Amino acid sequence: MSWAEQQARMSQGVFARLGRDATWQGSAETVRVILRDGDASFGEVVTDNVIIRGRESEVAEPVSGSEVNLTDGRDSTVIGTPLLNRRREWVCEAKPA
Numbered sequence: 001m002s003w004a005e006q007q008a009r010m011s012q013g014v015f016a017r018l019g020r021d022a023t024w025q026g027s028a029e030t031v032r033v034i035l036r037d038g039d040a041s042f043g044e045v046v047t048d049n050v051i052i053r054g055r056e057s058e059v060a061e062p063v064s065g066s067e068v069n070l071t072d073g074r075d076s077t078v079i080g081t082p083l084l085n086r087r088r089e090w091v092c093e094a095k096p097a
Contacts, residue, residue: 011087015055021071024059031058033068049095050076056088067097 001009019032034053052068062082069075076094083091 007087011055011089022054023069023071024054024062025067027059029058030071031055033070035070049079049093052076052078052090052092052094054090054092056084056090059090062090062092066092068092068094 015032015034019034021030022033024031024033031054036051037049054062054068062078064078064080064082066078067075068078075097077097078092078094080093085091
């Protein structure tokens with residue numbers, strides 16, 4: 001198994017275990033996303049913003065203003081410029097819609 005295949009399997013496992021189902025504006029399919037508080041790395045939460053990670057294989061090209069709707073009823077709007085990290089995951093800051 002190649003390194004790329006191993007990384008893909010690991011990413012699939014992480015998103016299956018930690019991800020949540022969502023619909024992403026512009027995508028007809030349900031996707032898996034991982035959420036975390038926008039400023040969780042700084043200790044105390046002072047904003048409602050979140051960081052949303054989605055795999056490039058499921059989310060073609062997010063843009064600022066895209067809506068992400070979690071199946072649990074929470075809706076968010078992407079703000080700023082989404083970044084594609086080395087694991088081929090979009091990292092997007094979002095605010096509650």
